[in-house]
Amino acid sequence: MKMSNPVDFTGRVVIVTGGTKGIGLTIAQGFLDAGADVLVCGRNEPGRLPVSGRRTAVFQAADIRDPAAAAGLVDAAVDRFGRLDVLVNNAGGSPDSDAATVSPRFVEKIVALNLLAPFYMAQAANRVMQGQEKGGSIVNIGSVSAHNPQPGTAAYTAAKAGLLALTRALALEWAPKVRVNHITTGLIRTESAAGVYGEDGGAAVAGIIPMGRMAVPADVADACLYLAGPLASYVTGADLSVHGGGEFPGRYLTVKSSTRG
Template identity: 35%
Template sequence: MIPDYRDEFTGKRVVITGAAGLIGTWTAEAFHAQGAELLLSDNRSEPLASLAGKLGAHGVVADLSTADGVTALTDAIDARWPTADILINNAGVYPRTPVSTTDRAMVERIFDINVIAPYQLAQHVIAAMTRTGTTGCIVNISSGAAKRPTRTGGVYSASKAALEMLTRSLALETGEAGIRVNCVGPGFAPGSEVSELPDEHIAKMRAAIPLGRTSGPGDAPSAILWLCSNAASFVTGTTLDVDGGRTAGDFTPTGGGS
């Protein structure tokens, strides 16, 4: 269950990218329940429009793999508010392709969305926060892949490792202004992929999680809200993995399943 932060978040101006995806939707719903004002972005117009309509939010269709897409989003933020209070850089892509066979165009696309867009959006929002004296928060959505690469996800892993280092660097740069920058690494959540996952794959992934279940709608959003709350006022430059222990190390269930 997500704690009640309405005293803190009512009226807060929150930008969420990749909002039409599973983690993005859960996060948008969580901030909406806390009374926040939402500006949601995604490159998929129909699911974004549906979510924005459901939550009474403002939706911006933007392809963050392009400079024009990033500009469209920053322009929309500026047109709506003097600054955002909270930026959630959630948009990301995860093509399953080995490093040895990934062409330059694909590498550039992965880094454009997973690293360059968060960098540019953070840069823009930090400038606005500094200009208005806003002590806001940025949360970048990372992945356990930043620490545990796979044979078919090396470029993705590299991009998420870069995002975590970017987070730490931004935290060092913005701390004196009272701006906090952190990462959350969500756990495996069936349904977060564009394509449906087979039951066998889900079972295999679940078996590798020490706490014995996959991620649900309250897990990553609880961490994100906490990091943006006053309860985490002394937390910046860190990555909080909310993955049931998946990144702690290799795990083999005992006969008892624990």
């Protein structure tokens, strides 16, 4: 029996928040390449949009930390394309901060972007998807910080841990029509983040990852295509780790380094 293409999204509509740069742009590009109609958002119109052949993602300016703006983004997708099949909650992030001195305003903004905005987007998407014959799929892009906090990331870690718990809660409430899943991302090599990992762009960091390299945005995009597609039709409430096996424990690295010396 010949299986249909599991990554053919022709006729399906996808929203990727923060889909104008970095990982989000690659996710949007992946869905475009798979045939989907894609809407991306950001607070400012980008210099370039994801493109596949003659097809280009549609851009809508929105600050999705505002519930009304989040709902408006979903309405814009439905008005333009007639439906909504996939939501990828990708927008997020945070600069490092000292938990002892960080301002309440900073904490509120980080929690709003990384936890509240995905919640608002998911609520709006669910209202549409529940009324569709084939429902829909929501994919939340999380972080390894939710499992293993690092210094300087207290507010971000708390928000991402909340996103993981939110994923599981929504999966329980919205099944079977709407599947809600989570991707735990690890260290990802992007143009903007290359300098964060040292002058070598992350080559040395790769040594602490079992897979021997940092992730690239396409690794996350491929995971999104899987979770949103038919091969994952019975998968909901899952946490898919896309982190190359995580990181070797510090104890192991210390012992290994000392034995080499």
